[in-house]
């Protein structure tokens with residue numbers, strides 16, 4: 001069992017990861033649960049179908065004040081409709097400022113539930129019980145959001161959870177596509193922090209078929225990177241922007257394809273390749289590094305066709321709505337080398353050149 005503490009100016013909570021973490025509800029987290037007047041599990045409907053009974057069983061001590069609400073599976077839940085539906089549910093169930101919510105699902109469910117908790121009666125406590133690999137990123141750090149037709153995560157808030165509990169056995173039902181998607185964010189944490197670790201991941205066979213043990217160890221490393229950045233810059237005024245490596249183009253790809261069509265991690269993989277291409281154009285990183293990530297993505301069946309499915313102008317129209325835009329200028333997280341991220345303005349011409357080079361280099365890749 002692994003544990004890591006996240007500490008910001010006003011918040012401190014633990015991220016627990018292991019095969020039996022839900023047992024901690026009746027010990028370590030007993031006071032948190034019993035101090036709440038009502039508790040809601042808001043669960044991704046697909047996850048609820050497979051795993052709700054194990055979570056409910058571990059909450060037996062608060063059975064009399066527990067209610068369950070299921071929401072659409074995956075990215076579809078990050079909508080204003082599901083947000084409003086959850087708020088109405090909590091109000092109708094008599095929830096108060098002393099109530100507690102448990103988010104049960106992947107990053108999409110976590111982002112939606114976090115935003116519900118951040119805004120219900122101006123903010124109540126919530127716990128993440130994440131069920132995907134990718135959630136080692138999403139469940140830590142307190143970014144919450146829903147999507148708008150205009151773009152990804154456009155409405156949200158910073159609201160830290162009270163606890164994060166990964167029960168690793170739940171990963172066993174994840175489709176391989178979701179495992180791959182989650183590992184893209186792990187690779188992002190490596191790229192922005194540590195060259196040796198990045199190179200290990202790029203050659204590691206575990207990437208294709210990871211064991212529960214390997215995942216726990218690697219996710220803890222990713223969480224460590226995320227937790228230390230969040231501790232330093234909770235509200236993304238400086239270094240937290242590095243966590244957006246691969247996300248400017250990635251979010252544009254995700255939005256252009258239609259939310260939920262391409263997964264977040266798959267989009268971030270394309271976005272990281274694009275950022276390396278930009279770094280290469282600026283003479284910061286070697287051509288071989290971009291090439292290595294393209295080959296890696298292709299071999300591990302990350303889809304690259306979206307690069308060819310839309311025009312540069314279509315991607316550009318989404319990137320121009322990115323939250324990192326500053327005074328009309330596009331900002332990207334690029335690398336001066338692995339482990340050396342920085343934020344910089346990038347011109348339309350540089351973006352276009354990177355796009356053109358990338359379309360050539362990924363020609364024929366699916």
Ligand SMILES: NC(=O)c1ccc[n+]([C@@H]2O[C@H](COP(=O)([O-])OP(=O)(O)OC[C@H]3O[C@@H](n4cnc5c(N)ncnc54)[C@H](O)[C@@H]3O)[C@@H](O)[C@H]2O)c1
Nearest residue numbers: 046073074075106107108131132134138143170173174264
């Ligand atoms: N807040 C943040 O800091 C942050 C960080 C990274 C990503 N995100 C957000 O996270 C979201 C992506 O999260 P995700 O990759 O976890 O995807 P997801 O939540 O959309 O889940 C992916 C799919 O897997 C299913 N699923 C989840 N757990 C399962 C399990 N154990 N077994 C079987 N099926 C399961 C879901 O029903 C869904 O169909 C995006 O919306 C992204 O923007 C947020």
Ligand SMILES: O=C(O)C(=O)C[C@@H](O)[C@H](O)[C@H](O)COP(=O)(O)O
Nearest residue numbers: 137141143152153240243244247323
């Ligand atoms: O925690 C952060 O900060 C991140 O940027 C993590 C990202 O992986 C995540 O996808 C995040 O939701 C993107 O944030 P956004 O502010 O660009 O919407």
Ligand SMILES: [Zn+2]
Nearest residue numbers: 185247264268
């Ligand atoms: Zn992300």
